[in-house]
Amino acid sequence: MKRIGTSLTALALTGALLAGCSSSGSGQAPSAPAQNSDAKPAAAPSGPKEKFVFWDKGEYVEAYNKMMKERAEKFGKDNNIDVEYVVVSQNDLKSKLLAAIEAKNPPDLIVANDPVAKQFVASDQLVDTSDIINKIDFSDGAKNIAVTSDKYFMVPHSLQLSGAFLRKDVWDKHNLPIPKTWDELYQQAKIVNDPKNGFYATGFPLGASGGNDAEGMVRTVIREFGGSIVDKDNNITVNSKETLEALKFIAKFWQEGLTPPASVTWDDNGNNKAYLAGTVGFVINSASIYDSLLKDNPELEKKTVMVPLIGGPKGESFVGSGNVFAIFKNGKGTKWAKKFVTEFYEKDFYNNLIEQIGGKYVPAINGVLDTPFWKNPNNKSAGWLSMIKSIKGAGNYPGPEDDLGSKAQTMQLATKAVARIVVEKMDPQKSLDQLEQELKQLYGKK
Known part of the structure; x- marks a missing residue:
């Protein structure tokens, strides 16, 4: 079906040609080896494999x-x-x-x-x-x-594709519906949160770990609040009142103790582990958690419901x-x-x-x-x-799919902007100003 490359042994081919065409200089064919000779023909060298x-x-x-x-x-x-x-x-x-x-x-x-x-x-x-x-x-x-x-x-x-995992038993205990927006989640989180008993309403990572869980979440919230990192022509548009409100909103989950304090250093496995341990009630993740629940904690799986991503004031944003x-x-x-x-x-x-x-x-x-x-x-x-x-392939949508947008994501600049507000207690506008400057430097903008 497809052409398969093979290695030709040049030395073997050359040897064969010489054996068939060699002469003694008199025009006569070379004499055959004696029948009782103990000599064995040398194996053709095969050379190293590709x-x-x-x-x-x-x-x-x-x-x-x-x-x-x-x-x-x-x-x-x-x-x-x-x-x-x-x-x-x-x-x-x-x-x-x-x-x-x-x-x-x-x-x-x-x-x-x-x-x-x-x-x-x-x-x-x-x-x-x-x-x-x-x-x-x-x-x-x-x-x-x-x-x-x-x-x-x-x-x-x-x-x-990331969706949400929710502890349905905890939400049912408080007669709460499944949240469909970020504001609904925030209001419900304040009701179900129980840190004194080791249970937090949400489990959101904020560690710049090299993965995409934290950065993907922050960028999703920015878009769903009406903000954007860049416009379609790669002009830096992040410093807006919409982005500022998004950053301030996300920071509240840490500032008000609605997610574990240790999550500021979580990598992409942190939310998985916390949910599987039963210490958080809502996480955003791929279906890997569901697979682990079935294998390792079937009782918790029965209490879990998986739902699509939640939306913000400007609707839903499915950026895959x-x-x-x-x-x-x-x-x-x-x-x-x-x-x-x-x-x-x-x-x-x-x-x-x-x-x-x-x-x-x-x-x-x-x-x-x-x-x-x-x-x-x-x-x-x-x-x-x-x-x-409806998947768009860039976290910096509506910006173009290019290496600069991808680099900004892997540098996790938006995640770090929230971390400055939460960990360093930086003024949100100053953190946003710094994010804008970091993006301009990366994109070569003045």
Whole structure:
């Protein structure tokens, strides 16, 4: 189906030609070796195998890396190449990539969160992947997370849609409905909060950990309050009364003790762990928590309800993120990276991979959502699928999909603006002024 590269042994071919064409100088054929000779023909040298180096992000759900390792190893055997599959913590991936590029020894292929991968577009490190995009039936939402300045230098691996996990038993105890807006959540949080007994209404991370949970939440609230980081032309528009109100609103959850004090240093696993421990009542996360509840705490799962993202004064904002493949043009096995990615979406394998992760990932290709897994009413993550059609792929929407926007996200500048208000007790307007200056410096604006 696809052209498979093979290694030709030049030395063996040369040897064969010499054996057939050699002469003694007299025009006569060379004499045959004696029949009783003990000499054995020398084996043709085979040379080293080609190598394919694949760095994959470490995933919270262990089944993912296990299946990807098996897939990579099978790919190596099928193509008679050496495969080096390396799992890298997503918090360390960017720094390790920068070091590898500096040493002129980047991997051939990575899987990363799309904001991380997009940062390597401007430095001309990535291969154009338009040919792969055109071969595979990706959903529009998936293509939105893989495009940068109207060009494809990534291939969508999977979508990650965040919803909310809520302790329905606690809310029912107080006769409270499921919140649909941020203000409703805030008002209800003040009622259910019980820190004296080790229970906090919400579990929101605020650590600049390298992941996207905190930054995604802050940017979502900014948009839903009517603010924006940049406009469609990348002009910095963050310093507005709408953004200021959003920052002040988010800070109240820490200032009023409605989320654990330790959450100011949480990484992306902090809210998972707190919810699974039963110490918080509302978190925003992907379906990985649901998968963990089923395996490790089925009693808590019965008390849990999963709901779509909540909205703000200006409505809802479904800005998605996801994982992407990125191929490094200075890798030594680029052709193998392209082949691996192209073959990755074989339907049975891909469906199984997505389903094994229990809804944490949503498929990036069309035609795979009609399986029993997604139709099962007990699979609560299916309630988020309605968001796929309206996904925008940038946290700085309506700004363009580019490496600057992605870099601003991974630097977690909006998260740090809230942290200054909460931890350093900085005046909110001063923190917003600093955020504006940081963005202008990054974008090269005056």
